[in-house]
Amino acid sequence: MSEPLAPISYDLFSKIDFRVATIRAAEAHPNADKLLKIQLDDGTPQGRQVCAGIRAWYDPSTLIGKQVIIVANLEPRQLRGEMSSGMILAASDLRELAVVTDLVEGAKPGPDARDVILLTVDKSVKAGSKVS
Numbered sequence: 001m002s003e004p005l006a007p008i009s010y011d012l013f014s015k016i017d018f019r020v021a022t023i024r025a026a027e028a029h030p031n032a033d034k035l036l037k038i039q040l041d042d043g044t045p046q047g048r049q050v051c052a053g054i055r056a057w058y059d060p061s062t063l064i065g066k067q068v069i070i071v072a073n074l075e076p077r078q079l080r081g082e083m084s085s086g087m088i089l090a091a092s093d094l095r096e097l098a099v100v101t102d103l104v105e106g107a108k109p110g111p112d113a114r115d116v117i118l119l120t121v122d123k124s125v126k127a128g129s130k131v132s
Contacts, residue, residue, distance in 0.1 A: 017073035018089075018131035019043070020121055026060035031080040036060055038088070042072060043128015051084040057116040069119040069131055089119040 021040040024047065029035035035051045036058065042048050050070065069089045076085040093115045 015073075016071060019070050019072040020067050020125050020127060020129040020131060021048075021070045021072075021086075021088075022127045023063045023066045023068060026058075026063040028055060028060065029080060029082060031082070035079060035082075036063075037082055038063065040068075040070065040086075041127040042070065042086075043126065048085040049083055050086045050088055051079040051082055052088045052090075054088075054090065054116055054118070058118070063118075066118065067121045067124060067127070069121070091117045091119065093117065 025039040
């Protein structure tokens with residue numbers, strides 16, 4: 001488990017716009033081995049595209065229809081030639097045996113050493129719903 005970061009003010013935290021989005025399409029990023037290119041219904045007419053570093057843990061075809069939590073007001077940026085307009089939230093969980101092996105060897109945990117789990121909702125809600 002990593003150490004918590006320094007506390008931030010409530011005012012700063014309240015500026016983060018968490019929303020529910022539905023995954024409409026997902027495919028391997030053409031220029032990055034670790035990324036998926038994901039099309040989201042975020043409740044807006046145009047939707048949005050995000051690039052997520054979850055390729056080692058998720059088959060793109062299994063993501064269609066999943067509702068995920070996103071940071072909607074993250075500044076857009078180019079990731080290996082593709083625009084990413086937001087971030088899908090995920091948890092990372094080190095596997096017990098891998099922790100010992102990776103720490104002894106000094107390597108960063110990879111797909112065999114940890115699980116990455118997308119944060120989802122337990123009941124379907126309208127895309128674009130605010131998370132609070």
